[in-house]
Amino acid sequence: MANVKCNPDLVRERAKCSFDVNELIHLIDGGENATKEKRHFEETIFSVKELQDAVPEEYLSHKDRYENAVRKATILRDVCREYMKKYNYKPNRFRVGHGVFKDVSPFLLHDGMFVATIIGQGTPEQQAEWLPKAENMQIIGTYAQTELGHGSFIRGLETRATYDPKTEEFILNNATLSSFKWWPGGLGSTVNHCIVVAQLFINGKSYGIQPFIVQIRDLNTHKPLPGVKVGEIGPKMGFQTANNGFLGFENFRIPRMNMLMKNAQVLKDGTFVKGMNEKLTYGTMVMVRVGIVGDCSLNTSLAATIAVRYSAVRHQSKIKAKEPEVQILDYVTQQHKLFIAIASSHVFRNVYSWLSKSYLNVMKDLAQGKQDHLPELHATACCLKAVCSRDAGSVVEECRLACGGHGYMTSSNLPLVYGFTIATVTYEGEQTVLLLQTARYLVKAWLAALQGKVLAPSVSYLSDWLKNDNVRWQNTPEGIVKGFQHVAAGKVKAAYDTIQKYIKLGKDYEDAWNLASVQLMKASEAHSRSILCEVSWGEVIRTSASPNLLQVLKQLAQLYLVYWTLETSGDFLVYSNISKDDIAILREKYEELLAAIRPNAVGLVDAFDLRDEILHSTLGSYDGRVYERLMEEALKSPLNQESVNASFHKYLKPLMEKAKL
Numbered sequence: 001m002a003n004v005k006c007n008p009d010l011v012r013e014r015a016k017c018s019f020d021v022n023e024l025i026h027l028i029d030g031g032e033n034a035t036k037e038k039r040h041f042e043e044t045i046f047s048v049k050e051l052q053d054a055v056p057e058e059y060l061s062h063k064d065r066y067e068n069a070v071r072k073a074t075i076l077r078d079v080c081r082e083y084m085k086k087y088n089y090k091p092n093r094f095r096v097g098h099g100v101f102k103d104v105s106p107f108l109l110h111d112g113m114f115v116a117t118i119i120g121q122g123t124p125e126q127q128a129e130w131l132p133k134a135e136n137m138q139i140i141g142t143y144a145q146t147e148l149g150h151g152s153f154i155r156g157l158e159t160r161a162t163y164d165p166k167t168e169e170f171i172l173n174n175a176t177l178s179s180f181k182w183w184p185g186g187l188g189s190t191v192n193h194c195i196v197v198a199q200l201f202i203n204g205k206s207y208g209i210q211p212f213i214v215q216i217r218d219l220n221t222h223k224p225l226p227g228v229k230v231g232e233i234g235p236k237m238g239f240q241t242a243n244n245g246f247l248g249f250e251n252f253r254i255p256r257m258n259m260l261m262k263n264a265q266v267l268k269d270g271t272f273v274k275g276m277n278e279k280l281t282y283g284t285m286v287m288v289r290v291g292i293v294g295d296c297s298l299n300t301s302l303a304a305t306i307a308v309r310y311s312a313v314r315h316q317s318k319i320k321a322k323e324p325e326v327q328i329l330d331y332v333t334q335q336h337k338l339f340i341a342i343a344s345s346h347v348f349r350n351v352y353s354w355l356s357k358s359y360l361n362v363m364k365d366l367a368q369g370k371q372d373h374l375p376e377l378h379a380t381a382c383c384l385k386a387v388c389s390r391d392a393g394s395v396v397e398e399c400r401l402a403c404g405g406h407g408y409m410t411s412s413n414l415p416l417v418y419g420f421t422i423a424t425v426t427y428e429g430e431q432t433v434l435l436l437q438t439a440r441y442l443v444k445a446w447l448a449a450l451q452g453k454v455l456a457p458s459v460s461y462l463s464d465w466l467k468n469d470n471v472r473w474q475n476t477p478e479g480i481v482k483g484f485q486h487v488a489a490g491k492v493k494a495a496y497d498t499i500q501k502y503i504k505l506g507k508d509y510e511d512a513w514n515l516a517s518v519q520l521m522k523a524s525e526a527h528s529r530s531i532l533c534e535v536s537w538g539e540v541i542r543t544s545a546s547p548n549l550l551q552v553l554k555q556l557a558q559l560y561l562v563y564w565t566l567e568t569s570g571d572f573l574v575y576s577n578i579s580k581d582d583i584a585i586l587r588e589k590y591e592e593l594l595a596a597i598r599p600n601a602v603g604l605v606d607a608f609d610l611r612d613e614i615l616h617s618t619l620g621s622y623d624g625r626v627y628e629r630l631m632e633e634a635l636k637s638p639l640n641q642e643s644v645n646a647s648f649h650k651y652l653k654p655l656m657e658k659a660k661l
């Protein structure tokens, strides 16, 4: 990239960077070799001619866009397969996917959840049967759980799988419209198999929801099998190429061994054998929630790169009347909008890495029959997924707004990035619903703390707070982290006390919970923020990096801490010993941090190492040819391929002529 002819502002910005950008790239990737491998892989993908679009996707019809996405998905699959064979390298398909599809792959759910569920929920025999076929795309699948009537409350799903011991089959039925599966990615017209989550019935008795692997289309003709009604759900805010679909069954029979039986089992005679923990059926969701925290980091870095580079190139208005127009990046308000995006991407990455380690540890434990840490993992993944996805959505939107009118152009790519980022707030567990899951755990932990029990590490601050809730405020990163824990503990206590108050007033527990649920949700958010702050600060101070880079990483981590303290200063004034003077000191510190980060802003987004093909943005490309690219892209509009459009003769001219009469 170094030889590309760049906009002079970007050249100046890069020259003043105080740290080695390559060092940060390697740190993010996990080593110099990992960067080399990643770049070689991406170079290979983006030099495949067939993966490049002749016409910008935006101008294609819904149908053509889908077909083009499937075409590219199959080519990408082949290229990746060859690449993996040749180099023994497992690529990050999600990252290049943004470049290839601009939106998302119609195989997203195949890779993200279908294969993962076979691994997580299938017995070794079932894995041996389906995994090789799924991994090499002999069969293509999705994860069909959500229905028209129920997405959050999965115990309420209506799709039925009734066991017939005579034929040793399950009979699938969707008797009501609300029971139709609705949303699964790839279901519309891509997949031939699904994981169907359905209510198991044996001899008229319900045994809760279970996962079934179901073939829905003929492998040769792709026609829906008899008894299957399947289709696409239509256009959405984003995710246009994900091919989300609907599905219903009428007396559709599948063999007994198509119930994934790693946890619970149905024997030939219809005996139901309970698993170690019925919630293990929800395992794929936990894995994907963890993965979404990592996605939030990537999505935020895409928006930050576009908006920061654009803000370095764009000049508008003056700070001093007699001086030239300034780069908009010099406005401190602009820095306030953008630097939190850079900082958040690093925080999400660090927290993702921490959370995925916990996930893998719990999976190891479960394999040995130990489930003690599962509730903590579920609670932590729920609140982090909820808060990171919502933060990422807000940050991306702020980056879009920070690009003014041009941020509204599709060619900036910010609208598309926003579309797939905010989808994460809803899918894989709606944010409020997940925060309330964590609140259940926090209330239990609070009760345990009151009883003097030892708490799990992520909530042990509740016991510390009970022992001493009057800790002196300290304007240091460690002091701020403690402060966040105080806020979280204070909010958990307040929510718990509110529940007790309503119970004393005669409410039953469930109504008391609902009445206190705004406080419970806020307590859960505060708990999440305290984890984000503690983990990310801890990761940064343990990082081994050169002094220059470490200084910048600390500035970003502190910016995150101070930003959120100021954003939630009301909570700090209520639940910690912070004073008004401390808040004034933090405001000053925040301004210092913005100024310190300013010279490194472009270097920091360069270090996300997002190729132009992945950014796919007129505003964010490495060379900063913003206005040239905006014009080049505009000229690709079909309306610019003719000097007079037919609508002139058909409508405009008659209108004007009518006006003359």
Ligand SMILES: CC/C=C\C/C=C\C/C=C\C/C=C\C/C=C\CCCC(=O)SCCNC(=O)CCNC(=O)[C@H](O)C(C)(C)COP(=O)(O)OP(=O)(O)OC[C@H]1O[C@@H](n2cnc3c(N)ncnc32)[C@H](O)[C@@H]1OP(=O)(O)O
Pocket: 108, 109, 111, 112, 113, 143, 145, 146, 151, 152, 153, 154, 155, 185, 279, 280, 282, 283, 285, 286, 287, 288, 290, 291, 292, 295, 356, 359, 360, 374, 375, 378, 426, 427, 428, 429, 430, 433, 434, 437, 440, 441
């Ligand atoms: C290392 C890993 C790294 C990487 C991952 C790689 C890749 C992933 C990246 C990208 C992903 C790819 C594709 C993404 C694109 C699109 C995907 C979109 C797919 C979907 O949206 S699928 C549908 C998702 N649906 C949901 O999430 C539904 C949300 N609802 C629920 O989960 C549940 O209904 C509920 C939890 C809200 C409530 O369930 P319930 O009614 O049965 O439970 P209760 O409220 O009564 O609680 C009972 C009890 O159980 C505990 N519990 C609940 N869930 C779990 C769980 N998952 N694990 C453990 N324990 C759980 C709960 O805490 C309660 O305990 P308590 O002790 O009684 O309090």
Ligand SMILES: Cc1cc2nc3c(=O)[nH]c(=O)nc-3n(C[C@H](O)[C@H](O)[C@H](O)COP(=O)(O)OP(=O)(O)OC[C@H]3O[C@@H](n4cnc5c(N)ncnc54)[C@H](O)[C@@H]3O)c2cc1C
Pocket: 109, 142, 143, 144, 145, 146, 149, 150, 151, 152, 153, 182, 183, 184, 185, 239, 244, 423, 426, 427, 428, 429, 430, 431, 432, 433, 436
């Ligand atoms: C882009 C996209 C892709 C998706 N892909 C898939 C897929 O591949 N497979 C699949 O199975 N599903 C998929 N989904 C579905 C997704 O998982 C659900 O939409 C999601 O879990 C939310 O459920 P819901 O739509 O029923 O929302 P609802 O639960 O109806 O939420 C509506 C409102 O009700 C509130 N609410 C609901 N329950 C409670 C409660 N207990 N307490 C307080 N408030 C509550 C919510 O907070 C929210 O404000 C996808 C969704 C999207 C948007």
